[in-house]
Amino acid sequence: MPTAEHxxxxxxxxxxxxxxxxxxxxxxxxxxxxAEFATLLREVIAGLAPIFQTTGDILLFxxxxxxxxxAAVANTVSPGDKVLAVSIGAFGDRFAExxxxxxxxxVKLSVPWGQAAEPEAILWELQAHPDCRVMLVTQxxxxxxxxxxxxxxxxxxxxxxxxxxxxxxxxxxxxxxxEMNMDGWGCDIVVAASQKGLMSPPGLALVAVGPRVWPYxxxxxxxxxxxxxxxxxxxxxxxxxxxxxxxxxxxxxxxALGLLAAEGLEQVxxxxxxxxxxxxxxxxxxxFSLLADEQYASDSVTAAYLPAGVDGAAWFKKLRQEYGIVLxxxxxxxxxxxxxxxxxxxxxxxxxxxxxxxxxxxxxVNPSVA
Amino acid sequence: MPTAEHxxxxxxxxxxxxxxxxxxxxxxxxxxxxAEFATLLREVIAGLAPIFQTTGDILLFxxxxxxxxxAAVANTVSPGDKVLAVSIGAFGDRFAExxxxxxxxxVKLSVPWGQAAEPEAILWELQAHPDCRVMLVTQxxxxxxxxxxxxxxxxxxxxxxxxxxxxxxxxxxxxxxxEMNMDGWGCDIVVAASQKGLMSPPGLALVAVGPRVWPYxxxxxxxxxxxxxxxxxxxxxxxxxxxxxxxxxxxxxxxALGLLAAEGLEQVxxxxxxxxxxxxxxxxxxxFSLLADEQYASDSVTAAYLPAGVDGAAWFKKLRQEYGIVLxxxxxxxxxxxxxxxxxxxxxxxxxxxxxxxxxxxxxVNPSVA
Numbered sequence: 001m002p003t004a005e006h007x008x009x010x011x012x013x014x015x016x017x018x019x020x021x022x023x024x025x026x027x028x029x030x031x032x033x034x035a036e037f038a039t040l041l042r043e044v045i046a047g048l049a050p051i052f053q054t055t056g057d058i059l060l061f062x063x064x065x066x067x068x069x070x071a072a073v074a075n076t077v078s079p080g081d082k083v084l085a086v087s088i089g090a091f092g093d094r095f096a097e098x099x100x101x102x103x104x105x106x107v108k109l110s111v112p113w114g115q116a117a118e119p120e121a122i123l124w125e126l127q128a129h130p131d132c133r134v135m136l137v138t139q140x141x142x143x144x145x146x147x148x149x150x151x152x153x154x155x156x157x158x159x160x161x162x163x164x165x166x167x168x169x170x171x172x173x174x175x176x177x178x179e180m181n182m183d184g185w186g187c188d189i190v191v192a193a194s195q196k197g198l199m200s201p202p203g204l205a206l207v208a209v210g211p212r213v214w215p216y217x218x219x220x221x222x223x224x225x226x227x228x229x230x231x232x233x234x235x236x237x238x239x240x241x242x243x244x245x246x247x248x249x250x251x252x253x254x255x256a257l258g259l260l261a262a263e264g265l266e267q268v269x270x271x272x273x274x275x276x277x278x279x280x281x282x283x284x285x286x287x288f289s290l291l292a293d294e295q296y297a298s299d300s301v302t303a304a305y306l307p308a309g310v311d312g313a314a315w316f317k318k319l320r321q322e323y324g325i326v327l328x329x330x331x332x333x334x335x336x337x338x339x340x341x342x343x344x345x346x347x348x349x350x351x352x353x354x355x356x357x358x359x360x361x362x363x364x365v366n367p368s369v370a
Numbered sequence: 371m372p373t374a375e376h377x378x379x380x381x382x383x384x385x386x387x388x389x390x391x392x393x394x395x396x397x398x399x400x401x402x403x404x405a406e407f408a409t410l411l412r413e414v415i416a417g418l419a420p421i422f423q424t425t426g427d428i429l430l431f432x433x434x435x436x437x438x439x440x441a442a443v444a445n446t447v448s449p450g451d452k453v454l455a456v457s458i459g460a461f462g463d464r465f466a467e468x469x470x471x472x473x474x475x476x477v478k479l480s481v482p483w484g485q486a487a488e489p490e491a492i493l494w495e496l497q498a499h500p501d502c503r504v505m506l507v508t509q510x511x512x513x514x515x516x517x518x519x520x521x522x523x524x525x526x527x528x529x530x531x532x533x534x535x536x537x538x539x540x541x542x543x544x545x546x547x548x549e550m551n552m553d554g555w556g557c558d559i560v561v562a563a564s565q566k567g568l569m570s571p572p573g574l575a576l577v578a579v580g581p582r583v584w585p586y587x588x589x590x591x592x593x594x595x596x597x598x599x600x601x602x603x604x605x606x607x608x609x610x611x612x613x614x615x616x617x618x619x620x621x622x623x624x625x626a627l628g629l630l631a632a633e634g635l636e637q638v639x640x641x642x643x644x645x646x647x648x649x650x651x652x653x654x655x656x657x658f659s660l661l662a663d664e665q666y667a668s669d670s671v672t673a674a675y676l677p678a679g680v681d682g683a684a685w686f687k688k689l690r691q692e693y694g695i696v697l698x699x700x701x702x703x704x705x706x707x708x709x710x711x712x713x714x715x716x717x718x719x720x721x722x723x724x725x726x727x728x729x730x731x732x733x734x735v736n737p738s739v740a
Contacts, residue, residue, distance in 0.1 A: 004398040004406075014399040014617055025618055026396035028374040029384040029571065031696050036374070062573045063596065064432045066613035070596045079593075102593040195614060201399065203432045203573045203616030222593060223444070223472040226437045243436035244565060246573030247384055248395055248618065326401045 014195040015345030024255035038239025047257030054182040062246040065172035065193030068205030071227035078221040079103030090143035116296035119156035140174035145303040154185035282356040300344035323358035385715030394625035408609025417627030424552040432616040435542035435563030438575030441597035448591040449473030460513035486666035489526035510544035515673040524555035652726040670714035693728035
């Protein structure tokens with residue numbers, strides 16, 4: 001079986017690390033309260049700002065993306081607050097669950113898996129529930145390979161003026177692969193993580209916080225300490241973090257941001273668009289049916305139905321053991337029904353060619369499995 | 371100025387990484403929902419069990435130690451619950467603050483900085499407040515270099531029988547450097563972190579949970595999702611974690627646990643005892659006054675007063691720039707008054723010799739600074 005170093009890891013995160021990032025991750029520890037770390041942290045924040053496209057505060061937490069989602073809720077939602085949770089899949093459901101765990105009165109707008117949320121449907125819900133204080137939306141739904149049009153949703157919200165709820169976006173599987181224009185699209189909080197488009201190991205949650213959020217933070221009655229935005233912002237001003245930061249992962253992201261800047265963000269997004277289109281076309285050419293409505297298809301991950309009658313577990317195992325390819329499986333109601341090919345982060349044309357060739361071989365060699 | 375690779379980093383965490391751990395940290399990503407990761411995680415848990423000395427559940431969170439402390443509170447303390455917080459320094463204060471943030475009715479037993487908590491004083495508080503449901507204690511107080519006698523406190527609690535509160539111990543700066551016998555001493559929750567005695571990068575919180583805790587978790591009304599013990603335990607049974615784990619840090623800790631096992635835990639504790647004694651004696655021989663009462667002195671970090679009239683900032687800077695030594699400074703009321711020499715984790719005799727020689731040189735060369 002191929003080792004990790006020689007696998008074609010095509011799950012939607014953690015994504016493969018460029019060798020430069022692997023090297024950076026292995027660096028020796030330094031004083032996390034010293035000048036060297038402060039410089040590192042400031043450079044990371046400066047590198048992230050054009051990716052979020054925000055002049056707001058970008059806070060780093062040692063946590064995975066889910067921790068960042070919880071931070072967004074814990075700092076803005078008090079028990080009993082009405083929250084609109086727009087869900088188009090497993091991660092939209094997770095955001096709703098987090099809000100419910102914090103005692104929110106959750107109004108859930110569930111869109112059939114494989115489709116995106118319509119801005120009109122969101123406005124309709126907000127008109128029915130004008131007391132919604134916060135709205136939770138997923139930019140890219142990893143479980144289905146669908147991308148919501150955050151720009152269009154932002155435009156719709158603007159028609160509500162001051163009555164618009166806080167616009168909180170989970171961009172975990174989108175950032176640095178699909179454009180985010182936080183300030184331009186009117187997002188108030190954008191949550192991301194290190195292990196997707198940012199080509200770094202998992203364990204860093206990034207939460208960008210716009211100016212409308214701070215009065216919410218001040219008034220919010222939900223308990224929090226580790227994920228407290230106000231403390232994180234106060235420490236960041238000193239080039240530090242309230243708790244010990246995940247130094248190795250900050251090294252990694254610093255290096256990865258350098259690689260992204262060298263490629264150029266426009267080129268990064270174009271590469272993802274190109275590889276996504278190539279994956280979709282290649283899968284269709286092989287006779288696979290895609291899950292997502294193509295007009296909403298994600299540039300970071302593509303989901304397709306497993307061939308009829310296939311034993312999913314054996315199929316994934318054969319791909320892994322004989323071809324060194326690791327694909328994502330289905331989540332929730334799609335478990336055992338679909339496979340997912342990620343094309344996010346450190347990925348090239350030849351990685352996708354490899355996947356398509358292996359899938360073709362599987363279809364021919366052993367029809368009972370493939 | 372010496373680079374990170376050549377610094378003698380003597381702060382009480384993050385501690386220096388052994389080269390084998392650096393190498394492990396740089397490994398390529400794998401599927402965090404696959405068999406390879408499940409094996410890795412199970413081996414890590416199995417390696418941690420003899421260090422915690424517990425047959426309870428050991429849960430891993432991508433977070434720093436403070437996140438683990440918050441997890442302990444969020445899963446056991448409901449708003450209004452009475453909590454006894456025993457504080458002997460900055461980290462004891464932090465635990466009390468976390469409980470207060472969760473709406474606990476905090477009874478605080480504050481011991482003068484430099485001293486340890488007396489089991490009798492704890493019993494006295496618990497007799498005055500028999501309705502305390504949870505007690506928070508620090509095993510090793512990093513800010514002062516004092517170790518509480520957890521075994522003795524556990525014995526005292528046992529005299530209360532069923533009326534004893536949940537015994538929650540912050541062992542972050544102790545585990546794998548100072549013995550922890552969770553089950554033997556009657557601890558219910560023990561919190562630790564990767565970047566201290568475990569010689570790994572920061573970003574993993576470890577929370578060991580004993581059997582008495584689960585009914586508390588079930589009844590606890592505090593909101594939590596990311597740090598939920600029940601979810602973590604459910605996923606652990608499948609060799610997985612609810613949110614994406616910090617894979618690189620799990621690689622690192624797996625390797626570090628191998629190094630600790632090869633040295634032998636008794637030898638690891640003996641090395642820490644020996645180096646702590648050497649540090650204390652060396653500092654006294656140079657004329658420094660130690661902060662901690664020696665009968666409670668920590669085996670992981672030693673605090674001493676800065677020479678009278680010294681400009682702390684210049685003194686630390688000179689040590690760093692001219693000798694490549696990074697020491698800890700004072701926290702809270704001790705800021706500008708003390709320095710701290712850590713002897714925890716990946717540390718040898720010669721690292722301590724280097725510190726003592728540099729301090730001696732500083733005393734002679736430039737009395738206005740040293």
